Amino acid sequence: xxxxxxxxxxxxxxxxxxxxxxxxxxxxxxxxxxxxxxxxxxxxxxxxxxxxxxxxxxxxxxxxxxxxxxxxxxxxxxxxxxxxxxxxxxxxxxxxxxxxxxxxxxxxxxxxxxxxxxxxxxxxxxxxxxxxxxxxxxxxxxxxxxxx
Amino acid sequence: xxxxxxxxxxxxxxxxxxxxxxxxxxxxxxxxxxxxxxxxxxxxxxxxxxxxxxxxxxxxxxxxxxxxxxxxxxxxxxxxxxxxxxxxxxxxxxxxxxxxxxxxxxxxxxxxxxxxxxxxxxxxxxxxxxxxxxxxxxxxxxxxxxxx
Amino acid sequence: xxxxxxxxxxxxxxxxxxxxxxxxxxxxxxxxxxxxxxxxxxxxxxxxxxxxxxxxxxxxxxxxxxxxxxxxxxxxxxxxxxxxxxxxxxxxxxxxxxxxxxxxxxxxxxxxxxxxxxxxxxxxxxxxxxxxxxxxxxxxxxxxxxxx
Amino acid sequence: xxxxxxxxxxxxxxxxxxxxxxxxxxxxxxxxxxxxxxxxxxxxxxxxxxxxxxxxxxxxxxxxxxxxxxxxxxxxxxxxxxxxxxxxxxxxxxxxxxxxxxxxxxxxxxxxxxxxxxxxxxxxxxxxxxxxxxxxxxxxxxxxxxxx
Numbered sequence: 260x261x262x263x264x265x266x267x268x269x270x271x272x273x274x275x276x277x278x279x280x281x282x283x284x285x286x287x288x289x290x291x292x293x294x295x296x297x298x299x300x301x302x303x304x305x306x307x308x309x310x311x312x313x314x315x316x317x318x319x320x321x322x323x324x325x326x327x328x329x330x331x332x333x334x335x336x337x338x339x340x341x342x343x344x345x346x347x348x349x350x351x352x353x354x355x356x357x358x359x360x361x362x363x364x365x366x367x368x369x370x371x372x373x374x375x376x377x378x379x380x381x382x383x384x385x386x387x388x389x390x391x392x393x394x395x396x397x398x399x400x401x402x403x404x405x406x407x
Numbered sequence: 408x409x410x411x412x413x414x415x416x417x418x419x420x421x422x423x424x425x426x427x428x429x430x431x432x433x434x435x436x437x438x439x440x441x442x443x444x445x446x447x448x449x450x451x452x453x454x455x456x457x458x459x460x461x462x463x464x465x466x467x468x469x470x471x472x473x474x475x476x477x478x479x480x481x482x483x484x485x486x487x488x489x490x491x492x493x494x495x496x497x498x499x500x501x502x503x504x505x506x507x508x509x510x511x512x513x514x515x516x517x518x519x520x521x522x523x524x525x526x527x528x529x530x531x532x533x534x535x536x537x538x539x540x541x542x543x544x545x546x547x548x549x550x551x552x553x554x555x
Numbered sequence: 556x557x558x559x560x561x562x563x564x565x566x567x568x569x570x571x572x573x574x575x576x577x578x579x580x581x582x583x584x585x586x587x588x589x590x591x592x593x594x595x596x597x598x599x600x601x602x603x604x605x606x607x608x609x610x611x612x613x614x615x616x617x618x619x620x621x622x623x624x625x626x627x628x629x630x631x632x633x634x635x636x637x638x639x640x641x642x643x644x645x646x647x648x649x650x651x652x653x654x655x656x657x658x659x660x661x662x663x664x665x666x667x668x669x670x671x672x673x674x675x676x677x678x679x680x681x682x683x684x685x686x687x688x689x690x691x692x693x694x695x696x697x698x699x700x701x702x703x
Numbered sequence: 704x705x706x707x708x709x710x711x712x713x714x715x716x717x718x719x720x721x722x723x724x725x726x727x728x729x730x731x732x733x734x735x736x737x738x739x740x741x742x743x744x745x746x747x748x749x750x751x752x753x754x755x756x757x758x759x760x761x762x763x764x765x766x767x768x769x770x771x772x773x774x775x776x777x778x779x780x781x782x783x784x785x786x787x788x789x790x791x792x793x794x795x796x797x798x799x800x801x802x803x804x805x806x807x808x809x810x811x812x813x814x815x816x817x818x819x820x821x822x823x824x825x826x827x828x829x830x831x832x833x834x835x836x837x838x839x840x841x842x843x844x845x846x847x848x849x850x851x
């Protein structure tokens with residue numbers, strides 16, 4: 260499914276977040292380091308959760324874990340600046356869901372990422388089905404997709 | 408001199424900077440960790456340099472080093488949010504200068520800091536007198552001080 | 556090629572690196588955050604470069620960039636502790652190469668990653684063929700692979 | 704009291720901790736950035752707490768907060784390397800205590816710090832007297848001081 264989505268296209272995203280680049284994000288080449296870019300993606304996901312999932316089932320941080328994070332670094336980013344992070348649901352499965360994300364700076368796509376999040380039982384660490392409220396909220400957040 | 412300045416008072420500052428709190432800044436108590444707060448102070452100083460010193464003498468990052476950083480953590484900060492960092496010159500010496508800084512979140516003062524920066528010769532690592540252009544620019548940035 | 560390698564198996568790796576977990580790495584759940592784990596992978600790659608590539612062609616940091624980083628987070632890690640990072644070459648292409656990596660803590664595999672690094676011309680930003688010396692060094696670092 | 708202690712002297716410290724420098728700690732000048740050095744001090748304090756205070760009164764992290772952190776950056780640190788952090792109690796007051804710390808790399812003192820930690824009631828946020836068990840443990844950790 261993600262293969263069909265161009266994550267460098269701003270029009271596909273459902274939720275937007277902004278972050279400030281810090282001087283401490285710079286690596287020895289004066290580029291924003293990959294660790295900072297990964298933090299931008301994380302902030303996009305946390306904001307997505309607060310915007311779209313938090314009204315459905317209490318604290319959504321419990322029982323959900325990122326199990327797979329695949330990022331493509333596409334262009335260097337510089338300090339100072341403010342990045343925009345787009346996030347969209349790309350897949351809703353039985354006990355997991357997929358997100359597509361991208362970081363933009365001054366109109367250019369700096370990086371894209373695909374993320375798999377699994378719902379699990381904190382006591383047994385085993386995956387368990389997505390609650391219905393979460394499932395509906397996730398499906399609604401596919402709205403940014405072409406034809407969605 | 409710094410003893411006479413109330414760094415929790417927004418009116419004393421000459422330059423303002425903003426930063427976004429990141430989820431990754433949180434410590435196990437759900438407070439923004441001290442390392443992130445120290446990064447906010449750093450961004451305030453870099454922005455101060457770019458706003459007030461960069462037109463006077465080329466790249467001001469070379470030959471200046473923070474040698475002393477004293478911070479008082481005054482209140483916890485939470486995610487999400489945008490902090491404001493105020494920076495003011497508190498002292499201009501022969502080969503060093505002092506800055507006063509504070510981080511504010513939602514109107515409350517989260518932390519204050521006093522910083523000593525020394526001008527030095529990168530080849531010998533010995534301190535050397537502040538250039539005249541820098542000295543004038545620094546003295547101008549004391550303007551936020553009461554009676555300044 | 557990577558599909559055939561079990562990156563959770565310590566025997567496949569060619570170069571090992573160690574890192575200390577920091578209190579500042581902890582997220583609100585008292586787990587080591589993903590950003591820190593990504594830094595461990597980065598240290599594994601830098602050490603790999605210094606151990607295996609640095610004698611072949613001067614400074615190997617110039618003209619090489621990570622363009623793809625795919626990580627699977629497999630188990631939580633706790634503070635304090637010392638992680639071991641294994642790194643192995645999984646593929647040598649015309650102008651790029653692939654690495655497989657894993658982070659271990661107390662014998663357990665915390666995370667695995669696959670990384671694509673591209674050789675490029677810093678002036679044009681276009682990819683260019685791997686130098687022969689680098690190619691040979693990379694192929695030698697596949698030695699940890701079964702049948703390698 | 705701290706004025707009388709030379710924190711660049713390894714002999715004054717009661718507890719030692721080690722940390723690994725990470726590539727991600729480097730700033731654009733290829734020096735370890737101040738944020739990383741501050742994390743080393745934090746790890747020294749957490750380890751001090753675990754070594755010296757944890758057997759006296761359960762979880763010592765609750766109800767204690769760093770309110771003042773004053774650091775002197777004395778020499779640049781480089782990657783790769785392993786730092787040693789020394790920590791000693793310099794003062795035991797009614798509801799607070801002082802620590803002296805230093806970070807060493809390859810025998811050289813990179814930075815020193817003085818830290819004030821306050822005991823407080825998490826519900827009211829007001830300071831309260833140090834428990835007797837903690838007081839005794841803190842006084843014992845002044846043993847590294849000359850004449851201690």
